[in-house]
Amino acid sequence: MSLNSANIPSSGGMDIEPMQPGTYPARVVGMVDLGLQAQRPYQGQDKPPVNKIAITYEFVDEFLKDEDGNDIEDKPRWLSEDLPLYSVSQEKANSTKRYVALDPKGVHKGDFSKLVDTPCLVTVVHNENKKVPGKVYENIGGITPMREKDAEKCAPLVNGVLVFDMDTPDLEMWSRIPKWVQKKIQEGLEYEGGKLYGMLAGDGADKAPADNGEEVDQLDGDESPY
Numbered sequence: 001m002s003l004n005s006a007n008i009p010s011s012g013g014m015d016i017e018p019m020q021p022g023t024y025p026a027r028v029v030g031m032v033d034l035g036l037q038a039q040r041p042y043q044g045q046d047k048p049p050v051n052k053i054a055i056t057y058e059f060v061d062e063f064l065k066d067e068d069g070n071d072i073e074d075k076p077r078w079l080s081e082d083l084p085l086y087s088v089s090q091e092k093a094n095s096t097k098r099y100v101a102l103d104p105k106g107v108h109k110g111d112f113s114k115l116v117d118t119p120c121l122v123t124v125v126h127n128e129n130k131k132v133p134g135k136v137y138e139n140i141g142g143i144t145p146m147r148e149k150d151a152e153k154c155a156p157l158v159n160g161v162l163v164f165d166m167d168t169p170d171l172e173m174w175s176r177i178p179k180w181v182q183k184k185i186q187e188g189l190e191y192e193g194g195k196l197y198g199m200l201a202g203d204g205a206d207k208a209p210a211d212n213g214e215e216v217d218q219l220d221g222d223e224s225p226y
Helices: 094-102 148-153 171-176 179-186 195-203
Strands: 022-037 050-065 071-084 119-128 136-145 162-164
Touching (some): 022 071, 071 094
Antiparallel strands (some): 050 071
């Protein structure tokens, strides 16, 4: 799969306090091709497999805290979402909504890989954690463009951008992907026998990395009936 949607035919881990619901300034730090993935049923009906992407946002004024409750300024908060990737001509698809919010003028012609480092406004919402009653997890409720004059003053990324495309896999980029995202890619329906599979086998890398507890609960990024 390519990260260019124009080419598509027409938890465990640290106990981190969730951010409060609201809209925050951020930049896109990661765009990861998850490959062909199975989908959850929609309204009781099976849905066909679909190519998915994971988009990660780095918040410019929200940081992890040290033991004294102070901001760790080299560790900004990140939040990711998984989205089925559809043609940008499908206006109702969440992937199209995200693309339009990040490239409202269509400069990059549907190429998600070109959207890293883009300033934007991310709306964070809370959803009930069904596995742990009384606990919530963060989810992305929406993305909107940042005003041009605000974008010009937006703080730069602290971390380097991460772009991973299954069509042209790069092992250096692969090594920077969180283990739980690697695991999701390797569970994809077309992983075995693909380019990445062959590269990892030749590199002597483990074919199924152990879960390191980094995964967090996420809603399916796009619950449309497509």
